[in-house]
Amino acid sequence: MKKKILWRLILIGVTLILAVVFFLPNTPAFQYMPEWWQKNMPNKGIVLGLDLQGGLHLVFEVEGDKSVEITTERYASALKELITKKNLTADVNVSGLNITISPPNTEIRKVVEDNYPVLAPVETGSRLVYRISDKEMSRIKDNAVDQALETIRNRIDQFGVSEPTIHRQGENEIVVQLPGVKDPKRAIDLIGKTAQLEFKIVDDDTKVAAELPQSISAGDEENLLKQFAEKIPPDDEILFEKKVNKETGVVRKIPLILKKQAALTGDLLSDAKVNIDTRFSEPYVSISFNAVGAKLFEEVTGANVKKRLAIILDNTVYSAPVIQEKISGGNAQITGSFTMEEAKDLSIVLRAGALPAPMKMLQNVTVGPSLGRDSIEAGKMAGIIGTLAVVLFMIFYYRFSGVIADFALLLNIILLLGAMASLNATLTMPGIAGIILAIGMAVDSNVLMFERMRDELRAGKTPRSAVDSGYDKAFWTIFDSHVTTLITAAVLFQFGTGPIKGFAVTLSLGVAINLFTALIGTKSVFDIINIKRELKKLSI
Amino acid sequence: MIELIKNPNINFLGKRYIAFVFSGILVIIGILAIVQIATGRANLGIDFAGGTAIQFKFEKPVVLHDIRIALENGGLKDFDLQDLPTENKILIRVKKEEHELGQVSDSVTNILSQKFPDNKYVVDSTTVIGPKVGGRLRADAAKAVAVAVIGILIYIAFRFQFKFGVGATIATFHDVLAVLGLFYLMGREINLILVTALLTVAGYSLTDTVVVFDRIRENLKIKQRESVEAVMNSSINEVLSRTIITSTTVLLTSIALFFFGGEVLHDFSLAMIMGVIVGTYSSIFVASPLVLVWGGKRPFAKK
Numbered sequence: 001m002k003k004k005i006l007w008r009l010i011l012i013g014v015t016l017i018l019a020v021v022f023f024l025p026n027t028p029a030f031q032y033m034p035e036w037w038q039k040n041m042p043n044k045g046i047v048l049g050l051d052l053q054g055g056l057h058l059v060f061e062v063e064g065d066k067s068v069e070i071t072t073e074r075y076a077s078a079l080k081e082l083i084t085k086k087n088l089t090a091d092v093n094v095s096g097l098n099i100t101i102s103p104p105n106t107e108i109r110k111v112v113e114d115n116y117p118v119l120a121p122v123e124t125g126s127r128l129v130y131r132i133s134d135k136e137m138s139r140i141k142d143n144a145v146d147q148a149l150e151t152i153r154n155r156i157d158q159f160g161v162s163e164p165t166i167h168r169q170g171e172n173e174i175v176v177q178l179p180g181v182k183d184p185k186r187a188i189d190l191i192g193k194t195a196q197l198e199f200k201i202v203d204d205d206t207k208v209a210a211e212l213p214q215s216i217s218a219g220d221e222e223n224l225l226k227q228f229a230e231k232i233p234p235d236d237e238i239l240f241e242k243k244v245n246k247e248t249g250v251v252r253k254i255p256l257i258l259k260k261q262a263a264l265t266g267d268l269l270s271d272a273k274v275n276i277d278t279r280f281s282e283p284y285v286s287i288s289f290n291a292v293g294a295k296l297f298e299e300v301t302g303a304n305v306k307k308r309l310a311i312i313l314d315n316t317v318y319s320a321p322v323i324q325e326k327i328s329g330g331n332a333q334i335t336g337s338f339t340m341e342e343a344k345d346l347s348i349v350l351r352a353g354a355l356p357a358p359m360k361m362l363q364n365v366t367v368g369p370s371l372g373r374d375s376i377e378a379g380k381m382a383g384i385i386g387t388l389a390v391v392l393f394m395i396f397y398y399r400f401s402g403v404i405a406d407f408a409l410l411l412n413i414i415l416l417l418g419a420m421a422s423l424n425a426t427l428t429m430p431g432i433a434g435i436i437l438a439i440g441m442a443v444d445s446n447v448l449m450f451e452r453m454r455d456e457l458r459a460g461k462t463p464r465s466a467v468d469s470g471y472d473k474a475f476w477t478i479f480d481s482h483v484t485t486l487i488t489a490a491v492l493f494q495f496g497t498g499p500i501k502g503f504a505v506t507l508s509l510g511v512a513i514n515l516f517t518a519l520i521g522t523k524s525v526f527d528i529i530n531i532k533r534e535l536k537k538l539s540i
Numbered sequence: 541m542i543e544l545i546k547n548p549n550i551n552f553l554g555k556r557y558i559a560f561v562f563s564g565i566l567v568i569i570g571i572l573a574i575v576q577i578a579t580g581r582a583n584l585g586i587d588f589a590g591g592t593a594i595q596f597k598f599e600k601p602v603v604l605h606d607i608r609i610a611l612e613n614g615g616l617k618d619f620d621l622q623d624l625p626t627e628n629k630i631l632i633r634v635k636k637e638e639h640e641l642g643q644v645s646d647s648v649t650n651i652l653s654q655k656f657p658d659n660k661y662v663v664d665s666t667t668v669i670g671p672k673v674g675g676r677l678r679a680d681a682a683k684a685v686a687v688a689v690i691g692i693l694i695y696i697a698f699r700f701q702f703k704f705g706v707g708a709t710i711a712t713f714h715d716v717l718a719v720l721g722l723f724y725l726m727g728r729e730i731n732l733i734l735v736t737a738l739l740t741v742a743g744y745s746l747t748d749t750v751v752v753f754d755r756i757r758e759n760l761k762i763k764q765r766e767s768v769e770a771v772m773n774s775s776i777n778e779v780l781s782r783t784i785i786t787s788t789t790v791l792l793t794s795i796a797l798f799f800f801g802g803e804v805l806h807d808f809s810l811a812m813i814m815g816v817i818v819g820t821y822s823s824i825f826v827a828s829p830l831v832l833v834w835g836g837k838r839p840f841a842k843k
Contacts, residue, residue: 389793488739
């Protein structure tokens with residue numbers, strides 16, 4: 001008997017010490033610990049969820065279809081070149097995902113199918129229609145998500161966020177969690193920007209160019225495009241440059257007619273840096289091309305002297321300077337009345353590269369740091385008051401036995417915090433509610449036992465046997481009632497989102513630990529008392 | 541020894557028909573709430589319905605009406621406003637996201653900075669949920685409830701006889717529906733955190749029911765000569781003080797959460813408070829009577 005109690009006490013002591021060691025990093029005491037302790041002992045503790053420390057939780061959908069369209073266009077233009085190279089004549093057109101080639105002939109068919117096995121024929125009658133095969137399509141989409149993930153990771157690294165979480169979810173979604181970000185809007189822009197940099201020649205020679213208005217007010221773009229849809233040459237397109245009047249803040253849009261085919265794209269960049277224009281003390285981004293890009297840039301500028309070259313990011317023209325002479329060396333500048341922050345972010349996205357396809361934001365949950373702090377304070381307050389109320393109630397109702405139950409409750413709280421810290425579990429606001437509810441439910445096991453003991457005492461048993469049989473009889477009831485709560489907690493964990501998962505974790509840990517403290521903790525206290533001297537009367 | 545009631549001997553099962561009528565009303569309200577939710581007429585939170593919610597904390601007190609007018613003049617449609625005047629906080633919710641996600645929050649912050657230039661604010665939180673995510677969260681919540689019910693049914697059926705399982709599950713359902721119905725009647729928001737609270741209520745009320753059933757099972761073995769109804773009645777009376785005390789301690793913590801736990805947990809704790817009360821009632825007045833009505837007189841022999 002004595003030995004059994006001793007073992008139980010050792011078990012309680014060890015778990016208690018472990019709990020304290022694990023939870024220490026969450027207390028101010030941790031910073032006073034010696035250095036070897038801080039280094040080698042558990043030093044992470046309970047992690048605060050985004051809702052408590054503030055931060056962003058973003059879910060994006062990568063529009064894989066766009067990436068397939070882009071690839072289709074690339075195949076089409078490569079095909080066009082190939083056909084010309086082989087001295088064949090054919091019209092190659094792209095509409096959506098279809099590449100149409102006419103007139104059809106077996107020679108061209110052979111060229112296409114030999115060189116591009118990923119193109120599957122859709123139509124082979126009066127014209128040839130090809131489409132990227134389904135298998136290749138899903139590969140491209142899948143690849144786009146992976147590439148986007150990598151690009152976002154790069155951008156965030158350069159932006160400088162501590163402990164970001166970036167992962168893929170399901171087929172085409174990316175989840176980004178950024179704790180403690182001060183300027184959420186800037187972070188969202190930085191991540192979500194496709195950053196497709198293109199250089200296109202301005203087609204000022206075409207007749208339509210003269211008909212375009214100088215500038216239009218923001219919002220009228222659609223109308224203008226509709227108006228000119230029929231007039232512009234098939235190889236051209238209209239894009240807009242944004243001009244903001246610094247004094248009035250009025251935004252005007254300048255339409256530009258451009259060659260659709262990009263002369264150069266951002267994937268040929270080797271670096272991008274922020275510089276300050278000394279004359280206007282305005283920041284701009286200077287970019288350098290890699291070897292291939294530099295050569296191409298030299299060719300393009302050489303062939304188009306006196307024409308304008310538009311610098312386009314995500315279909316918005318930033319500037320369209322006139323090419324004065326052939327530019328070698330592979331350096332260029334992007335100006336556009338940026339603020340310092342904008343210029344810095346632009347250089348980051350250019351360095352990190354473009355997203356393979358645009359992304360759509362599906363979800364954005366942003367919590368400011370002050371709300372998080374308020375929540376923690378409120379949670380502490382509610383926890384302390386709730387615990388005190390339960391503690392006092394138990395003493396009031398069960399007297400000395402109530403004190404024992406309260407001791408078990410305290411043990412329960414410490415072990416729960418320790419267990420959470422040992423798992424580096426994430427504490428969320430609903431998680432705090434879970435802890436507080438667990439405190440309310442924790443005494444249930446003791447209540448069940450105490451009521452049984454009272455029954456036994458009423459039946460005329462001695463205190464010692466009342467304690468023993470009270471425990472035995474209550475055991476299965478306690479067990480059953482805990483399992484039912486665990487079932488719902490498990491379900492919540494499985495189906496819940498972040499904050500609710502936190503709730504499920506604290507509640508289920510609380511319930512499981514409760515089983516331990518009630519069956520081992522409280523019982524030991526009663527046994528110790530009983531060994532010292534047989535109780536005549538049980539204060540219950 | 542302090543005792544709530546000395547040797548209680550209340551004929552709970554005798555009042556079962558009154559209880560059935562009362563519970564029937566609660567359940568009907570709950571079902572009505574579900575129908576309204578399914579047809580989109582209930583006050584769904586943006587996590588289920590999709591949309592934008594932004595909470596602002598101003599430096600100085602604000603008048604809700606001024607903000608409403610400012611936003612309306614700024615061209616914002618279909619929004620509701622809520623305030624926490626003690627902390628100068630306002631919550632703006634815009635359902636039905638017609639624009640690109642994120643634009644609503646930009647235009648709201650722009651309007652507020654322009655119209656209230658001398659009352660600075662911080663954005664406490666922004667939540668933007670696209671329709672796709674909203675649909676998924678709805679489906680997940682429904683799945684969670686279904687899986688929880690099945691899990692509970694299986695466990696109870698495994699530990700008890702099947703009819704006890706059915707009784708316990710119906711009683712649990714009753715509690716969830718009752719709280720949901722009350723929330724609906726009060727016009728409060730049906731959101732993810734409420735579903736969490738409902739599942740917690742389910743777990744808690746089931747615990748209560750299990751304790752009663754445990755005692756009934758035990759007593760059925762001992763008192764084979766007595767009628768099932770009498771055994772049930774005495775069992776409920778025996779565990780009555782435990783039921784009330786446990787509910788009291790959980791209520792104490794839920795009330796502490798309600799008053800001190802902050803705005804995030806306000807509705808959660810309200811649902812817990814209602815759930816604990818309804819759950820306690822149902823484990824006494826609903827679960828056992830259901831088993832009695834369903835199970836007939838005596839196929840209750842031991843298992």
